Amino acid sequence: MKARVHVMLKDGVLDPQGEAVRHALGTLGFAGVQGVRQGKVIELDLVGSDKAAAEAEVRAMCEKLLANTVIEKYSVEIV
């Protein structure tokens, strides 16, 4: 089974990496970009076939390792 985790900075937390991308896009002539936020995506290959158990386990991984929940939010998708 595969799981996909998105980790993004929480709204309101300054994102200098996204801001740098926005600025670079402007420099390259892409004028219609109002804002950019950059985050991480983590794809996991999991053993087992119980979707609910897998999602619970991946959420535990996020809390323990994958996300810094002080400044980051995460979402889990089982695919």
Next chain:
Amino acid sequence: MKARVHVMLKDGVLDPQGEAVRHALGTLGFAGVQGVRQGKVIELDLVGSDKAAAEAEVRAMCEKLLANTVIEKYSVEIV
């Protein structure tokens, strides 16, 4: 309009960051993880309401700046 871009290393390209995450998860006791790939997700706020035009523009951004197409693949989603 919002666009979401996923940038992942191509299959077959070594992903040391993902490998480090896999190893760390094993150390923390998550035994059922067979593989991990880590990539970037970029969320863009765009001006305009033409979905097709937006997608074409975001693809151009990926080719020019957001992805290194030698080793990375990308997917674009208009949300």
